[in-house]
Amino acid sequence: MKSRRKKEHKSLKILRFIVIVLFILLLFAPEQIDRPVIAGIAIAGTLGSILFLLLPMLPRLSVPFFLKKFRFPHDQHPRETEPEHGTYDLETLLIRQISFQITDKMKAAYPEAAWEFQKPLTAEHLLKGRPFRVRTLQTGNYNFAEITMDKYGHLNVSMMTLKSLTPQKDTQASTPGAPVHVDPEAWYSLIGRPLLMDLITDLQARGHQKLFINESGEIFILNGNTPEVKNTFEHFPPKDYWAALTDIFIKDELKAKETNNTLELSWM
Known part of the structure; x- marks a missing residue:
């Protein structure tokens, strides 16, 4: 990089010297010499000197706004892409x-x-x-x-209005065994809350205002009197822990109440 600058500086000195000599020759040369030719050479040398002075400054010049969207080979900063x-x-x-x-x-x-x-x-x-x-x-x-x-x-x-031509069969989901000893707060933080918040967001967008959870951990809504299961909690705490679980739901800004066999959660 330094050697390159030295070469450019040396070339600029030589060019300046030639321009000065041409101007002196133009002033003191005899009349029989073609002065317009010498003047043209001197002017060309002057313009060349100015160009040499401007070239090092070009990379520092601001790019016009309408050219900023174009990428040039010397651009060392790649455009960020969306993940x-x-x-x-x-x-x-x-x-x-x-x-x-x-x-x-x-x-x-x-x-x-x-x-x-x-x-x-x-x-x-x-x-x-x-x-x-x-x-x-x-x-x-x-x-x-x-x-x-x-x-x-x-x-x-x-x-x-659509009706099915074949009757639906009633199926009973197998009841998963709940653990005997459960920490309701730890269960809600690690398992219950992530699933519940995502489900509530989707249900609320569709106009639902409440959901129910039964003893087997099934999360369902009611279509009239017919329950429709939307998801199932893993390792849902047994009924003995529902009072503590209700308090946890309330702290999370949900309305919760215990019925005979279900927990009812609402958010409106």
């Missing part, structure tokens, strides 16, 4: 915002309405304008709705 998991966060945010819009539309007609996705919704499906169905609760004679979104982001909700 891969950011895409999933944005997708979740988009779907939850759409969920709140669906809830607002349904509650405008049915104040007690709630709903569930018939199958998981993806952002790709939504942005392509494809219709999707949701199962509705507390919506009179309707039990489904078909929803579409236009290119302007407006939602169209069409209520439907």
Whole structure:
């Protein structure tokens, strides 16, 4: 780097010397010598000297705003990219915002309405304008709705009534054995709370205001009088610990009360 600067400095000195000589020759040269040629050479040398002075300053000149979006080879600072998991966060945010819009539309007609996705919704499906169905609760004679979104982001909700031609079989889930000795606070912090908060966020977006937990740890909502299981807690504390567990729920800003065979949690 130093040798390069020395070479540039030496070349600049030589160029300056030549320019000075040409100007002296222009002033004192005899009339028979072609003075315009000498003047042109002198002016070219002067411009070359100015260019040599400006070249080292070019990297420090500010880049115009309209050129900042272009990347040049000498740029040593690569543009930061979004983390891969950011895409999933944005997708979740988009779907939850759409969920709140669906809830607002349904509650405008049915104040007690709630709903569930018939199958998981993806952002790709939504942005392509494809219709999707949701199962509705507390919506009179309707039990489904078909929803579409236009290119302007407006939602169209069409209520439907669907009935199955084959009767559903009643299945009883196996009751997992609960541990005899449980620390309710530790269980809630490590196992219960992460699952519960995520589930409540999704249920609230769909218009639900409460859920229930039975002795086997099944988390369910009520469709009329029919329980619909949404998830199951692992190692759910037995009934002897429910009083302590109720206090923990209340500290976490949830309304909790114990009934005969269930814990009822609400958040409205």
